[in-house]
Amino acid sequence: MPSIPHYRIASIPADGIGPEVISAAIEVVNVLADTRKTFTIEFTHLPWGTAYYKEHGRYMPPDALDRLRTFDAGLFGSVGAPDVPDHISLWGLLLAIRGPMQLYANVRPIRTFPGIKSPLTTVDPAKGIDWVLVRENSEGEYSGQGGRSHLRQPWETATEVAIFTRVGIERIMRFAFEAAQARPRKHLTVVTKSNSMRNGMVLWDEVAVEVAKDFPDVTWDKMLVDAMTVRMVAKPDSIDTVVGTNLHMDILSDLAAALAGSIGIAASSNLDPTRKNPSLFEPVHGSAFDITGKGVANPVAAFWSAAEMLKWVGKGKTGADLGEKGGAGEEAAEVLMRCIERVCAAGIMTADLGGKEDTRGVTRAMCDEIRKTA
Amino acid sequence: MPSIPHYRIASIPADGIGPEVISAAIEVVNVLADTRKTFTIEFTHLPWGTAYYKEHGRYMPPDALDRLRTFDAGLFGSVGAPDVPDHISLWGLLLAIRGPMQLYANVRPIRTFPGIKSPLTTVDPAKGIDWVLVRENSEGEYSGQGGRSHLRQPWETATEVAIFTRVGIERIMRFAFEAAQARPRKHLTVVTKSNSMRNGMVLWDEVAVEVAKDFPDVTWDKMLVDAMTVRMVAKPDSIDTVVGTNLHMDILSDLAAALAGSIGIAASSNLDPTRKNPSLFEPVHGSAFDITGKGVANPVAAFWSAAEMLKWVGKGKTGADLGEKGGAGEEAAEVLMRCIERVCAAGIMTADLGGKEDTRGVTRAMCDEIRKTA
Numbered sequence: 206m207p208s209i210p211h212y213r214i215a216s217i218p219a220d221g222i223g224p225e226v227i228s229a230a231i232e233v234v235n236v237l238a239d240t241r242k243t244f245t246i247e248f249t250h251l252p253w254g255t256a257y258y259k260e261h262g263r264y265m266p267p268d269a270l271d272r273l274r275t276f277d278a279g280l281f282g283s284v285g286a287p288d289v290p291d292h293i294s295l296w297g298l299l300l301a302i303r304g305p306m307q308l309y310a311n312v313r314p315i316r317t318f319p320g321i322k323s324p325l326t327t328v329d330p331a332k333g334i335d336w337v338l339v340r341e342n343s344e345g346e347y348s349g350q351g352g353r354s355h356l357r358q359p360w361e362t363a364t365e366v367a368i369f370t371r372v373g374i375e376r377i378m379r380f381a382f383e384a385a386q387a388r389p390r391k392h393l394t395v396v397t398k399s400n401s402m403r404n405g406m407v408l409w410d411e412v413a414v415e416v417a418k419d420f421p422d423v424t425w426d427k428m429l430v431d432a433m434t435v436r437m438v439a440k441p442d443s444i445d446t447v448v449g450t451n452l453h454m455d456i457l458s459d460l461a462a463a464l465a466g467s468i469g470i471a472a473s474s475n476l477d478p479t480r481k482n483p484s485l486f487e488p489v490h491g492s493a494f495d496i497t498g499k500g501v502a503n504p505v506a507a508f509w510s511a512a513e514m515l516k517w518v519g520k521g522k523t524g525a526d527l528g529e530k531g532g533a534g535e536e537a538a539e540v541l542m543r544c545i546e547r548v549c550a551a552g553i554m555t556a557d558l559g560g561k562e563d564t565r566g567v568t569r570a571m572c573d574e575i576r577k578t579a
Numbered sequence: 580m581p582s583i584p585h586y587r588i589a590s591i592p593a594d595g596i597g598p599e600v601i602s603a604a605i606e607v608v609n610v611l612a613d614t615r616k617t618f619t620i621e622f623t624h625l626p627w628g629t630a631y632y633k634e635h636g637r638y639m640p641p642d643a644l645d646r647l648r649t650f651d652a653g654l655f656g657s658v659g660a661p662d663v664p665d666h667i668s669l670w671g672l673l674l675a676i677r678g679p680m681q682l683y684a685n686v687r688p689i690r691t692f693p694g695i696k697s698p699l700t701t702v703d704p705a706k707g708i709d710w711v712l713v714r715e716n717s718e719g720e721y722s723g724q725g726g727r728s729h730l731r732q733p734w735e736t737a738t739e740v741a742i743f744t745r746v747g748i749e750r751i752m753r754f755a756f757e758a759a760q761a762r763p764r765k766h767l768t769v770v771t772k773s774n775s776m777r778n779g780m781v782l783w784d785e786v787a788v789e790v791a792k793d794f795p796d797v798t799w800d801k802m803l804v805d806a807m808t809v810r811m812v813a814k815p816d817s818i819d820t821v822v823g824t825n826l827h828m829d830i831l832s833d834l835a836a837a838l839a840g841s842i843g844i845a846a847s848s849n850l851d852p853t854r855k856n857p858s859l860f861e862p863v864h865g866s867a868f869d870i871t872g873k874g875v876a877n878p879v880a881a882f883w884s885a886a887e888m889l890k891w892v893g894k895g896k897t898g899a900d901l902g903e904k905g906g907a908g909e910e911a912a913e914v915l916m917r918c919i920e921r922v923c924a925a926g927i928m929t930a931d932l933g934g935k936e937d938t939r940g941v942t943r944a945m946c947d948e949i950r951k952t953a
């Protein structure tokens with residue numbers, strides 16, 4: 206009997222609805238593994254987050270990154286709590302992993318789903334939206350530098366310093382061109398703001414021109430971030446793959462998900478494309494304390510994130526190319542996505558999407574669908 | 580006979596389609612003055628821009644700001660040319676006026692017009708969109724600081740430094756609360772990104788809380804810039820007045836205009852609310868060299884900018900409050916806006932809005948409409 210791959214996953218549910226949606230995702234993935242029998246998977250719970258912070262004075266232990274490095278990937282819930290300032294919780298956990306672990310590519314697939322409508326009349330219903338947004342995830346506006354002087358004085362000054370490096374820009378640019386190359390349309394849009402920001406943004410423009418030379422089969426264009434929002438609204442069909450800075454793509458990816466009608470189910474991957482470090486997969490939604498504990502959270506973003514994770518760890522065996530086939534993991538991811546589509550199309554949804562189900566109802570429907578499909 | 584006000588305006592058409600739309604606007608405003616006879620107006624042409632740069636090595640003369648200060652207001656076209664890097668042309672002219680002249684409030688009215696549809700299904704057609712976006716226009720991400728080290732080396736680093744001051748934040752916050760207070764709904768949304776940016780953005784949050792105390796009749800809420808794009812798409816009706824940083828509102832205001840279906844006609848005001856310096860009014864659209872010289876540019880953004888200008892100089896006599904009545908100027912602005920609405924509703928539009936007219940055709944229709952209305 207040929208051996209099947211075994212995936213070791215760190216689960217970090219963290220705060221708010223994080224634990225609810227991550228446990229739903231683990232259940233679904235376990236059913237997937239049990240029915241397909243093409244891989245085995247093991248989740249290890251890491252209890253980091255605000256409760257940990259209140260007990261230990263920090264969001265994760267000092268050796269957290271070393272511990273994470275012993276896994277094939279991480280599945281992350283959401284961090285943030287009403288009684289801790291957001292910048293403390295986020296820099297305590299999520300941003301303390303993304304940058305230091307060099308998870309420099311944040312990938313956000315954006316697509317329309319059956320049963321979920323785009324609110325845009327400019328979207329051709331027959332085609333829908335199908336974009337891949339690539340966000341630089343390790344530097345730029347999120348370098349964490351800057352400070353405040355003369356606290357609370359009328360002459361107080363505060364700075365935010367965005368730091369861009371040629372190395373950092375080049376690696377994300379190369380990743381984005383490869384991602385575009387792997388898609389049927391092979392088109393990349395590079396987003397900057399080089400008319401008003403004269404240093405890092407001009408460097409982005411220059412690096413784009415240089416890296417593009419290595420991808421003669423990829424067509425590409427350049428947009429200013431403000432004009433890009435207009436293009437997303439007015440000409441959604443002209444867009445395929447997009448790359449930009451940490452802040453710009455944070456904004457554009459939320460907008461994109463909203464335009465696809467799928468903000469509640471959007472997934473994101475924090476990748477180290479060199480595969481030296483395990484990548485981290487997370488729903489785009491936040492900790493949503495207003496609905497925490499009610500069992501009504503939409504688990505689909507966590508399912509989709511788990512699918513991206515399976516695809517990535519599957520490809521781990523065959524290389525970092527986004528376009529390559531990844532064996533069991535990728536195949537399982539495809540099944541998972543197909544089941545999400547079917548469950549959505551059947552109208553089995555939580556209230557945020559206009560449905561009547563709770564977290565359990567959607568999870569159960571997913572498990573049934575997986576068993577039927579297998 | 581009572582004396583009527585006289586307005587002295589600097590016209591800076593600058594580059595691309597700038598001269599075409601500004602001369603159309605001047606024509607329309609002159610017809611307005613001639614027919615209403617409630618004010619007189621005089622435009623002085625300042626030939627600054629890329630042609631000036633090519634002759635003199637700078638975009639405007641060294642005493643440009645002093646010369647501008649002799650006028651009641653400025654009407655600006657657009658700056659930028661294909662053969663000059665954008666950051667040179669923009670920092671040479673527009674950004675060299677906005678910051679140094681302390682035109683710290685950039686106001687962008689966003690609304691739907693008869694005959695121009697919002698591409699959003701979430702917009703109630705009976706209500707349309709009616710927002711006011713207030714952008715901090717003198718500091719923040721556009722402070723112009725930062726640099727590049729080790730040019731063209733693999734270890735090159737580039738920085739963009741955003742500088743925020745308590746003074747700068749407080750004055751724009753106060754302006755925005757006043758703008759909200761003057762509107763029927765009296766609601767303000769303060770946009771920041773204080774979960775990932777820990778210095779200037781947290782200062783913004785703090786100042787908002789303090790300034791809000793002086794406006795007990797204004798309701799307000801706080802949004803992260805990424806989440807704000809989602810709200811604009813999904814719940815447009817929940818928005819009234821919005822304030823944010825130079826970069827954030829640059830992005831959100833383009834998005835807003837696109838969501839209202841009116842990006843081609845959007846206007847913006849660069850205001851010094853203290854009225855120590857003359858304010859500058861400009862269409863949001865760029866220099867559009869692809870259509871320059873063809874006579875097809877949409878002049879409506881310039882008309883709308885001229886209306887905002889008349890409103891502002893009119894109010895100059897009665898104080899800086901956005902909500903106050905401004906006599907002849909404000910009344911003329913109202914007529915101008917009504918005529919824009921009628922011309923749009925009649926389908927007299929340029930090709931960018933799906934119409935069949937050229938610049939002259941729309942301008943002529945506007946002049947006719949003004950004569951009919953008066």
Ligand SMILES: CC(C)[C@H](C(=O)O)[C@@H](O)C(=O)O
Pocket residue numbers: 295299300455489774775805
């Ligand atoms: C949670 C927050 C720090 C984060 C970000 O701004 O990066 C979020 O908005 C995201 O998009 O991942």
Ligand SMILES: CC(C)[C@H](C(=O)O)[C@@H](O)C(=O)O
Pocket residue numbers: 400401431669673829863
């Ligand atoms: C022309 C450019 C510098 C400008 C900006 O980014 O501020 C424009 O986009 C605007 O919105 O006024």
